[in-house]
Amino acid sequence: MAQRIALPASLAAIAAAAYFLAMNAGLPFALHVALKGACVTIPAVAAAMAARGADGWLLAGVMALGALGDILLEFDLMAGASAFAAGHVAAIRLYLRNRRDGPMPRSQYAAAGVLLLSAPFLYLIAGPAADAGIALYAALLCAMAAAAWTSRFPRYRTGIGAILFLVSDAFIFARLGGRMDPDQAALFIWPLYAAGQILIFAGVRQRLAGEVRTVS
Numbered sequence: 001m002a003q004r005i006a007l008p009a010s011l012a013a014i015a016a017a018a019y020f021l022a023m024n025a026g027l028p029f030a031l032h033v034a035l036k037g038a039c040v041t042i043p044a045v046a047a048a049m050a051a052r053g054a055d056g057w058l059l060a061g062v063m064a065l066g067a068l069g070d071i072l073l074e075f076d077l078m079a080g081a082s083a084f085a086a087g088h089v090a091a092i093r094l095y096l097r098n099r100r101d102g103p104m105p106r107s108q109y110a111a112a113g114v115l116l117l118s119a120p121f122l123y124l125i126a127g128p129a130a131d132a133g134i135a136l137y138a139a140l141l142c143a144m145a146a147a148a149w150t151s152r153f154p155r156y157r158t159g160i161g162a163i164l165f166l167v168s169d170a171f172i173f174a175r176l177g178g179r180m181d182p183d184q185a186a187l188f189i190w191p192l193y194a195a196g197q198i199l200i201f202a203g204v205r206q207r208l209a210g211e212v213r214t215v216s
Contacts, residue, residue: 004046004050004205004209005046005202005205005206005209007046008042008043008045008046008201009043009198009201009202011042012038012039012040012042012043012194012197012198012201013194013198015035015038015039015042016039016190016191016194016195016198018035019035019036019038019039019190019194020190020191020194022035023036023186023190029074032074033071033074036070036071036074037067037070037071039067039070039194039197039198040063040066040067040070040194040197041063041064041067043063043197043198043201044060044063044064044066044067046201046205047059047060047063047201047204047205048060048064050205050208050209052208054097055094055097055098055204055208056208058090058091058093058094058097059094059201059204059205059208061087061090062087062090062091062094062200063197063201065083065084065086065087065090066083066084066087066197068083069081069083069084069087078133081133081137084137085136085137085140088137088140088141088143088144089140091144091147091148091162091200092140092143092144092147094151094204095144095147095148095150095151095153096147096151098151098152098153098207099150099151099152100150100151100152101152108149108150109150111149112146112149112150113146115142115145115146115149115163115166116142116143116145116146117142118138118142118145118166118170119135119138119139119141119142120138121170122134122138122141122142122169122170122173123135123138123173125170125173125174125177125179126138126173126174126176126177127176127177127178127179128177128178129173129176129177130177134173134176138173141165141166141169142166144162144165144166145162145163145165145166148161148162148200149162149163152207153203153204153206153207154203154206154207157199157200157202157203157206158199158200158202158203158204159203160196160199161195161196161197161198161199161200161201161202161203162196162200163196164192164193164195164196164199165192165193165196165197165200166196167188167192168188168189168190168192168193168196169193171185171188171189171192172185172189175189
């Protein structure tokens, strides 16, 4: 069972590294888009093949919408952002269905609160680019990260993965707002995002796979 999680996660990491190394190499556009999309498509397919219930299909949907967003961003920023926003909604649904049992330490609630309240910061660093769409997306992103952190999925996989996703988008907002050099921002955006998505996939699949094995 561990191999069924490790293999797609490893393949996704290889695809992510290959794209990062080649994204400025002048690849044909179709190959560039395919390589970029492969990183999250691999976990999406793996999640769909393993889905045994609503949570499994929600995970597959989250990954599929992420892969779609990666591809659409190459054509239109708003289309890509819309796909990611839909993915955040699906992820919030998944995490709220899987709240952590029992009381949590206050420090963990505080951490979730900080994540949730990061939305105004993201809006501010977007600078002149900030608008209602940015505000809505930032709110969904931060709600997703807070829900992941307080879910029953492994915090140091799924929770950290969601935070990496948030930080990656913070660099995007800083780039949009002219607060960071685009070339410098690019060094952080993709590695953080790819690592975040892979960790989210691995954490959720680990917990769901363990439950299937217990029932069997």
